[in-house]
Amino acid sequence: MHRLILIPCLLAVAVSAGSALAQKKGRPSPQAVDKLVEDGFKTAAPDWKVRLVQDETQKACTASRNEPAEAGAAAIRRREKATIKYPEDGNLLGDWKKGEALAQSGYGWRYTDYPPRQANGGNCYACHQLDKKELSYGTLGPSLAEYGKIRKFAEPAVKFVYEHIYNPQASQPCGNMPRFGTSGFLTMDQIKDIVAYVMSPDSPVNK
Ligand code: HEC
Known part of the structure; x- marks a missing residue:
């Protein structure tokens, strides 16, 4: 869910980066965007700052623009599946x-x-x-x-x-x-x- 919140923030930051940090084509560089986001989190609670650090899966998704090649997708599936924990009594249905x-x-x-x-x-x-x-x-x-x-x-x-x-x-x-x-x-x-x-x-x- 935090991705949903971050996206508008990132967009706002990217837009407000404007002329000062813009590259030739009028777009802010990825480094400029990173810096602005980091600056924006300076006063944030410490447990928010971990959101700025991508894990391996997020990095792979960013690098492939969310379209990982089959080997990369298989690695993500394997890694993420290994994080799932199940209730000891095997009952998956609550209230x-x-x-x-x-x-x-x-x-x-x-x-x-x-x-x-x-x-x-x-x-x-x-x-x-x-x-x-x-x-x-x-x-x-x-x-x-x-x-x-x-x-x-x-x-x-x-x-x-x-x-x-x-x-x-x-x-x-x-x-x-x-x-x-x-x-x-x-x-x-x-x-x-x-x-x-x-x-x-x-x-x-x-x-
Ligand atoms: C930010 C949007 C978002 C939220 C919030 C979200 N989902 Fe999803 N969900 C998706 C998308 C997109 C898919 C399609 C497959 C995928 O990307 O995982 C999906 C797929 C699913 C599927 C598989 C559907 C199928 O094709 O069989 C289930 C079940 C599901 N979501 C349940 C939930 C439940 C329950 C919640 C709340 C805890 C939830 N989702 C919250 C976006 C969301």
Whole structure:
């Protein structure tokens, strides 16, 4: 999710870089943009600064403009899959009602969320249709309406949803969905609750 917040910031920074740091063609150089972003984070809380440092996967995605060649994509899948942790009792389904609240909450890691006053949310609705009764939702990701029902609530689908929320890049290298579990943004229990919201027969997503 922080990627979503960073993108507008980066754009604003890139635009405001303007003439002072512009290259010949009128575009700011990558170094100038990096410097402005770093300057912008000077007063930020220390735990924000880690966001300026790309991990290996982010570097590979940047270098390939999110289109890694097959060998690179396979390396990303392998590396990201290895970060996924599973509940010890093997139960991937939590409480769909709690999951519903989380799926609709965009709280967490925004400037106004410091110091944190409530749990982070999954912000799923910002990119996906879920409950068909919901009027407002984003379309960056595919519709998840009836996602569980269409897949007959099958166990492999439950596992896929858990893994995709925990770390979508394990199956979709350089995709646009945040790595909620691996980044530490959501806890394992929160992820289980959201899996139940997507995959439980009682959930409004599957009505
Ligand atoms: C920033 C946008 C964004 C957010 C937020 C987001 N997703 Fe996604 N999601 C995507 C995109 C884009 C895809 C397509 C594949 C990919 O890039 O991973 C996707 C794919 C998926 C899929 C796989 C769909 C399929 O084709 O089978 C599931 C399941 C899913 N998302 C669930 C969720 C849930 C649950 C949440 C909330 C915790 C969530 N997503 C939050 C963008 C997002």
